[in-house]
Amino acid sequence: xxxxxxxxxxxxxxxxxxxxxxxxxxxxxxxxxxxxxxxxxxxxxxxxxxxxxxxxxxxxxxxxxxxxxxxxxxxxxxxxxxxxxxxxxxxxxxxxxxxxxxxxxxxxxxxxxxxxxxxxxxxxxxxxxxxxxxxxxxxxxxxxxxxxxxxxxxxxxxxxxxxxxxxxxxxxxxxxxxxxxxxxxxxxxxxxxxxxxxxxxxxxxxxxxxxxxxxxxxxxxxxxxxxxxxxxxxxxxxxxxxxxxxxxxxxxxxxxxxxxxxxxxxxxxxxxxxxxxxxxxxxxxxxxxxxxxxxxxxxxxxxxxxxxxxxxxxxxxxxxxxxxxxxxxxxxxxxxxxxxxxxxxxxxxxxxxxxxxxxxxxxxxxxxxxxxxxxxxxxxxxxxxxxxxxxxxxxxxxxxxx
Numbered sequence: 001x002x003x004x005x006x007x008x009x010x011x012x013x014x015x016x017x018x019x020x021x022x023x024x025x026x027x028x029x030x031x032x033x034x035x036x037x038x039x040x041x042x043x044x045x046x047x048x049x050x051x052x053x054x055x056x057x058x059x060x061x062x063x064x065x066x067x068x069x070x071x072x073x074x075x076x077x078x079x080x081x082x083x084x085x086x087x088x089x090x091x092x093x094x095x096x097x098x099x100x101x102x103x104x105x106x107x108x109x110x111x112x113x114x115x116x117x118x119x120x121x122x123x124x125x126x127x128x129x130x131x132x133x134x135x136x137x138x139x140x141x142x143x144x145x146x147x148x149x150x151x152x153x154x155x156x157x158x159x160x161x162x163x164x165x166x167x168x169x170x171x172x173x174x175x176x177x178x179x180x181x182x183x184x185x186x187x188x189x190x191x192x193x194x195x196x197x198x199x200x201x202x203x204x205x206x207x208x209x210x211x212x213x214x215x216x217x218x219x220x221x222x223x224x225x226x227x228x229x230x231x232x233x234x235x236x237x238x239x240x241x242x243x244x245x246x247x248x249x250x251x252x253x254x255x256x257x258x259x260x261x262x263x264x265x266x267x268x269x270x271x272x273x274x275x276x277x278x279x280x281x282x283x284x285x286x287x288x289x290x291x292x293x294x295x296x297x298x299x300x301x302x303x304x305x306x307x308x309x310x311x312x313x314x315x316x317x318x319x320x321x322x323x324x325x326x327x328x329x330x331x332x333x334x335x336x337x338x339x340x341x342x343x344x345x346x347x348x349x350x351x352x353x354x355x356x357x358x359x360x361x362x363x364x365x366x367x368x369x370x371x372x373x374x375x376x377x378x379x380x381x382x383x384x385x386x387x388x389x390x391x392x393x394x395x396x397x398x399x400x401x402x
Contacts, residue, residue, distance in 0.1 A: 027114050028153050030146045037155070039269045044146075046279040047090040053284040055314045055372040061085040069329045073360055076230040078102050079238060086370075089280055093144035103132035105200030110162065111189035114148040115139050117161050129200040150185045162188040164202040173206035180258035187244035190259075192365070194224060194237075210245040212362050212383055225357075231336035233349075234356035239364040246369045250376035257297075265292035284310060310374055317373025317380045321366055324384045324391075328363055331391045331398075332356060338401050348401075352394050359390035 034041040050058045063083040064070055074080040078101030087095060092112045096103075107128040109116040119139070120127045127135070136142070152159050160166055160176075165188035168174045176184060192215060193204050208214040216237075219225075225235030247253050252262070260276065267277045283289035287303040294306045301309075335352050338344050344352065362383045366373070373380045 026153075027118055027143065027148045029143050029148075033147060033155065037275075039273070039275050040278050043267070044090075044278040047088055047281070050087055051285050053282050053372075054311050055318055056282060056370065057085075057285070058088040058281070059085070060087050067325075069325050072329050072332055073364070074238070077227040077236070077238060089145040091144070093142060097136060104195055106130040106132050106135035107195055107200045107202050108132055109135065109142075110164065110202045111145075113142045113144060114146065114161065115142040117149075117163075120163060125199060125201060128196075128202070129198075149189075158182055158185045160184050160188050162202075164188070164193065164204060165191070168204050168206050171206075173204075180256075182260045183244070183247075183258040186259040186263075190241055190243035190370070192240050192242040192245055194219075194226070197224070210248050212365050212386070216358055216361060229332075229356065232332060232339055232353060232356050234335075234353040234360075236357055237361045237364075239361060239368050242365055242369055243371060243375060246365075246371060246375045246379055248376075249379065253376075255297075261296075262293045265289075265296065267292055313374050313377050314372045317366070317377055317384075320381060320384050321363070321373075324363055324388045325367075327388055327391050328359060331359070331394050334398050335394065338398060343401055348397055352397055355390050355394040355397075359387045359394070362387040362390070 030041060030044055050060070052059045061084065063085060064080070070083060071080055074083070081102075082100040084095075084099075086092070093109070096108055096112045105128055106116065106119075109132070110120075110128075116127070116135070119135070147155065149161055150158060152161060160169070165174070165184070169176045169184075174184070174187075191204055193202050195201065196203055205215045205218045207218045219237055223235075224237070226238045228235050243259075247259075262283055263280055264276050264278065265283070266274050268274050277292070281289070283293035284307055287307075290303040290306050294310075295301065295303070298306060335356060339349065366380045366383050369375065369380070
């Protein structure tokens with residue numbers, strides 16, 4: 001096997017650096033490594049291919065058309081203007097630039113390009129609040145998510161390159177000693193976060209923990225809201241993509257597995273040489289993916305049996321998500337009716353708006369998470385059950401006004 005590939009494999013599993021980006025004079029693109037690591041580069045380029053699974057994938061879908069309830073949930077916010085399924089890592093930069101949603105600052109690029117990381121390191125926190133379009137204009141030729149985002153220019157180590165995640169490690173909110181080192185590099189972007197209203201800095205709400213109740217406690221304490229719903233007056237939160245938090249405590253997490261065990265399996269080239277695939281995708285997209293990922297642990301099962309099992313788990317979460325979605329929408333519509341009528345007591349109105357805020361965040365936390373329920377189906381069902389219970393409490397309060 002190529003010695004350089006061996007070194008990448010071993011270091012990828014064993015090493016992590018939390019250093020800043022300041023030692024790198026320039027960002028090396030994936031193209032600059034294609035001759036040195038041709039097999040890894042080929043798998044990276046495979047991220048350009050878009051395909052679907054039963055419940056997800058990287059084919060762009062207009063969520064607002066496919067799931068009309070979202071228009072009610074996100075009314076008054078940018079996601080009611082445009083909300084499409086993400087096409088994957090290599091399209092992240094292009095898609096955030098082209099989205100019709102308003103961009104509050106250049107920090108919207110924090111996890112879309114390493115060029116923003118380098119600018120933040122060089123020029124400081126004021127880069128976060130810089131006008132998004134101006135930053136793009138000032139940095140032509142930016143590279144999308146690539147080698148630098150996980151390795152900087154030090155191929156052979158796994159790096160935490162995002163300052164917002166390093167701060168959580170430094171604060172002791174994320175235990176870098178116990179977490180799987182290769183998961184931390186993924187976790188720095190696959191998380192729930194918010195933007196500071198003044199500085200536009202990316203902040204992770206980990207003060208009290210990683211569960212939705214922990215985050216809601218923190219958000220309520222600092223009185224943060226992404227926007228105010230124009231019909232109910234509730235101050236709402238938009239969940240992002242909490243794969244890291246969802247995976248915590250799951251069966252696979254408890255078994256000692258990390259993100260890359262399923263999403264970056266060891267594969268072979270035509271010469272039988274093994275290397276880590278850099279095609280970051282669902283193993284469900286192909287039987288080869290199932291073989292390389294799932295069957296390395298689930299021996300004795302066929303590819304078809306594994307797909308059927310995963311889809312069964314996802315189906316349960318999908319059906320429950322839609323069921324609670326309809327209940328949540330009915331509650332929001334009824335609350336909006338009474339807010340408009342002005343017949344709610346101040347006490348009940350405040351409580352109902354809080355219910356709206358908390359229930360929608362718990363539902364959204366499941367909806368936006370990219371595992372389609374499989375990363376931690378127990379946690380997904382728990383959040384949906386808790387959202388439903390909150391909705392029932394709200395409907396009970398509203399009964400006396402009907």
